[in-house]
Amino acid sequence: MDRPRAVAALRAEVAGFARRHMSGQRRWCVALSGGADSLALTAVAAGILPTTALIVDHGLQPGSAAVAETAREQAVTLGCADARVLTVAVGTAGGPEAAARTARYDALSAAHGDAPVLLAHTLDDQAETVLLGLGRGSGPRSIAGMRVCDPPWFRPLLGVRRAATVAACAELGLQPWVDPHNADPRYTRSRLRTEVLPLLEDVLAGGVAGALARTAAALQDDNDTLDAQADAALGDVTTGVGLDTARLAMLPAAIRRRVIRAWLLAGGARGLTDTQIQGVDALVSAWRGQGGVAVGSELTRQRLIAGRRDGILTLRREPV
Structure with a gap:
């Protein structure tokens, strides 16, 4: 049958x-x-x-x-x-x-x-x-x-x-x-x-679900390429205590933000939002002496703060 x-x-x-x-x-x-x-x-x-x-x-x-x-x-x-x-x-x-x-x-x-x-x-x-x-x-x-x-x-x-x-x-x-x-x-x-x-x-006369799925697939390919470039760049901007902002500033924005994201995740950040990543990026691309940026993490009674000091992006823990 x-x-x-x-x-x-x-x-x-x-x-x-x-x-x-x-x-x-x-x-x-x-x-x-x-x-x-x-x-x-x-x-x-x-x-x-x-x-x-x-x-x-x-x-x-x-x-x-x-x-x-x-x-x-x-x-x-x-x-x-x-x-x-x-x-x-x-x-x-x-x-x-x-x-x-x-x-x-x-x-x-x-x-x-x-x-x-x-x-x-x-x-x-x-x-x-x-x-x-x-x-x-x-x-x-x-x-x-x-x-x-x-x-x-x-x-x-x-x-x-x-x-x-x-x-x-x-x-x-x-x-x-x-x-x-x-x-x-x-x-x-x-x-x-x-x-x-x-x-x-x-x-839109049909086909929207399929079109959205195709958009997702195309963006995944783009993201994979940019992530690979960011992985290569991360080593070039890393110092012993953080990320060199002068070198970061020379990177294209899309690569720079991915470098920052990878660095934050390696430092214990979790549940990152695009707003948080943009905020940390502003410490490089729009530096005006502003304070640090709190980022998501799984820490108990502590929080992670990304900040800038002496031209270096640093990641520190603070009690809540």
Whole structure:
């Protein structure tokens, strides 16, 4: 009997992705929420390589444990070699969406071992991510969206529309979980999904999601090239105590800001925003004797301050 068309197309997409990006891989994990995207991905992945399903229970909604257990049972039925529920505590930093994402990735990072993790982000998710970056003015790195391969994370469905995963689940007789947060107008991404993107598709006569995804891919290529140049320049401007501002000032702005970003990350900065990087860059490009710039970090009871002294950018810790 012929395999149903939607499932066959999805399986071919994932198998082709594995050949291109994961040659020689003998097993993998799939991050499974129970929704249509991750459920369809789990179904086809389990038929290609031994698969471990990792289900994160955020505990944010009544009945979340039952949803996670249902997803685990579905994974076993679909042929996964293993299926585990990971229970997490979600904090508050960055707002509910960011905090949940941080808790989820931390749990997946701790559980996957040395196996790669397949994430079920689709082309529609990529389009939403690009729009979020545009709206927040977060710079080209944010507008470039999610990477196809960012080990240990791999996204084989970034070229697939969400409708294809829904169709695959229907063909397989699977009942996906529908996250009520996806239609909750309190969440920015849900409004982009249900209001903004449909309006743009209507106004611009279709093709918007695909165009946004292509824009992201093009920007990723540009970013990779500029990042490589910045890595080479970082050694030239580094001194024993910081970065030489005179040498930094001679670099093109796009390279200079990437050098600053890499230096900050190496010094312990985390969750950097484009505004913070621009602020540190102003200590070089628009120096008027201004004070230091606080940057994000994971320090407890301390903060990181990037400042300028005697022509050198320095990074210091201060108590909060």
